[in-house]
Amino acid sequence: MAERPDGFGVAVTGLGLVTPAGIGVAANWERIRSGLSCARADDTLRGTPTALSCRVPGFEPEAALGGFASWQLERFAQLAIVAARAAAEDAGWQRGGWDGARVGVVLGNSLGGAGALERQHTALTGGGPRKVSPFLIPMYMVNMAAGYVALDLDARGPSLVTATACASGTTAVGVARDLLRAGACDIVLAGGTESALTPLVVAGLGRMGALSRRADAPAEASRPFDADRDGFVVAEGAGVLVLERIEDARARAARTRAVVRGYGAATDAYHATAPDPRGRGIEQALRAALADAGLGPTDVDHVNAHGTSTPLNDVTEGRMLHRVLGDRPLVTSTKGVTGHTLAAAGAIEAGYTALAIEHGSVPPTANLGRLDPELDIDVVSGAPRPARIDVAVSTSLGFGGHNAALVLTAA
Template identity: 45%
Template sequence: MSDIVVTGLGATTPLGGDVASSWAALLEGRSGVSLLTDEWAEQMPARVIAALAVEPSEHIDRVKARRLDRCQQVALLAAREAWADAGGPEVDPERLAVVVGTGVGGALTMLGQDDVLEQSGPTRVSPLTIPMLMPNGPSATVGLEVHARAGVHTPVSACAAGSEGISLGMDLIRAGRADVVVAGGAEACIHPLPMAGFSRMRAMSTRNDDPERASRPFDKGRDGFVLGEGAGLIVLERAEFARARGARIYAVLAGAGVSNDSFDMVQPQPEGSFASLAIRLALRDAGLEPGDIGHVNAHATSTPVGDVAEAGAILSSIGDGAAVTGTKSMTGHMLGASGAVEAIFTILALRDQVVPGTQNVDDLDDDPRVQALDIVRGSPRKATLRAAVNDSFGFGGHNVALVFTAA
């Protein structure tokens, strides 16, 4: 079977407007989390967010930006960077595909236009409402940008959507349906309704007095995630195609595993049994053993139940030998974009042979599963890395694990 390689990276995150600035901030341990000061947030129990470092509409033609939901805008910016970074592959459009996952898609448009409808009536609703709110809007926007005609796809699997986008991109190339795929995830839904809903679930951190330290993966005092926004896209290519055109190769996407807990709509299976299954399937797909994995970029959202379940999943699939990091301590939780952005961080960890430090872990959770992990805390750690895992989990029981190997 032909290798599938990564030749381009693109991202816009709470840490930076592109991959380089986001990665630099991550290694410096900088936080993208801040206090939400909008008037509507005053009554919210949780008021900490991880907003984009760079306003996307300022980097898109003004007329075009007005025709795109914010989720589509971030997808477009990440796609442009990834495509340029890959050298703008000259590929038959009928051999080029796009897969962009999202958790909720054009939520800001839907909620905003509902306000217009209620306040001003149906004749004032934008005629662009439907193409701006539909969940496939980000992938369609990217498909139009790169002229992809081998298929434009949209996995909607909550917080695993970005990783699932990459997994499906790999499947398209393996199945012979594409030579090049732009794959990843995008999300932008910082708005009163999602924040109120997550707050009512007690899923979000209420450390409003200390925003930068609110996201605390694996820490004993963690109390929920911080809502973020962003996009991450990578260019995947059949190895022969990439080498024939002299492309720079960042890493090999060696395997992927997908499973479902079938346990609860929002709570993970407490032992992490089926998250572990996804990781084991990914290792099998990659032809690797647990001891080959030197690094895990953990989903680690800072929820009391989720972090412990994930620790169990990592231990039962990989063991305690891999250096684990939780980058949401700095980026917040970008929902459907998180797995794709974290895949980029995993690829860069392999390239630079360094594991970013997890921030805000002052007192490691007492659970023996967490205690057994080799969690990199504070400063980055230099390492010799051959292979790394990025795992992502989402409401609905979705579990996705990706295995990357050094180029």
């Protein structure tokens, strides 16, 4: 592996995952390695173009958070709080055990409390203004994902939400690293959250042609890089990483799952929702992340790709990966299992990338029966592939032409 004399790395000392693959790191890692899709028929979406989704199993707000948070907070905020608590505990931090003024929160989100807005609009049209909840605005606003996590964990440093569509979680981790490098914080809870499995949102995605129409076979619907893919399966979830400067983590003898070494971002400036077919934006972001880490393309062992299972994204991203990295890295898309968690995806996948490094194993891409013949990359399928992973990359693309990439290395 190349030397990194000028790279700035931050330790991933904690990880919290609340996803369709399960609640907690162990449950997620087991399900991701299984290669079994979480997609199921979804009766709450009946009447939409494709009534299937990937929901977090067994998530009970009352049990997880108590009465107040279970009825006053929207699900995207609830998922974020549970993931952040788990990440802090995984890192060995207890509430009150840190200097809250030196703890920041950066979370990605794009659709906020869409469900609350839909419900309250129905209340307004059916009964007038007095039927609208006084909690509507804080339930709906995207910034409340970070606000409620900060409130719950006494994190009184900078807190903000990044909104770069499906790149939001990756952007959040990159921004958090910059806060640590600037000395604005000593600890940052960074990640993403999304829960917008509502009829209106899903209808809108369906009308765009973004969703798979395999309603008769939900478990086979999300199939990244497969020749027969036809769209993604919409999902919910949250992923939070605790980031600290390496020297600070070492000083308190904290376990480091992986190190975030590089971050890059770029914009297509091509189309509102379609990726630049030449992949210029994501290529620019990936090359910037590698340069930021002081590494080159030949150093990369593994890629957790955005891999949405849409016809346009996968061929654009796959060609770019081969152009920049060749056919050496082991590529996977964990969206085959989890579906597409939208703004949370980049953070969840950064967590999976850290686990792949830690365990020396690349999870398979679910439902990959026949690789798209236009692609020349080594996509892992069928079963996990053992590998020594010194350097890994996680890529994200979002509506609006947003592109972001992270470089993670072994501790």
